[in-house]
Amino acid sequence: MEKSINRVELRGNVGFDPRINSLEDGVQVMRLSLATNEAYKNKKGEWQEETVWHNIVAWAGKGMPEFSSIRKGNTLSVTGRIKPVQYQTKTGVERQTYEIVALSIKHHLPESFE
Numbered sequence: 001m002e003k004s005i006n007r008v009e010l011r012g013n014v015g016f017d018p019r020i021n022s023l024e025d026g027v028q029v030m031r032l033s034l035a036t037n038e039a040y041k042n043k044k045g046e047w048q049e050e051t052v053w054h055n056i057v058a059w060a061g062k063g064m065p066e067f068s069s070i071r072k073g074n075t076l077s078v079t080g081r082i083k084p085v086q087y088q089t090k091t092g093v094e095r096q097t098y099e100i101v102a103l104s105i106k107h108h109l110p111e112s113f114e
Helices: none
Strands: 008-014 019-022 028-041 047-059 075-088 094-108
Touching (some): 047 075
Antiparallel strands (some): 019 028, 075 094
């Protein structure tokens, strides 16, 4: 049997300032939304752009930048794995969504023009 792979690589822009929490053991966890864009031509030959939003969760440590340096609009490269998340709505309906558990994040700082 072949070894299975659950790996995701994304490069996009942060949608809101990340939520950073400290756990009881002092480890920080960060949650953010990352937008990726794809351009394609529709049937009429017109360019369209599609934005997909990804929920990212990361724990401070090896392969992670300083969480406090990440802001809305920043460009990040994220490598991680897909994880299903079960939850219940306020009306009691069971739902499932997916999040990306980051294994590494590269923060692309804007270039300075002098």
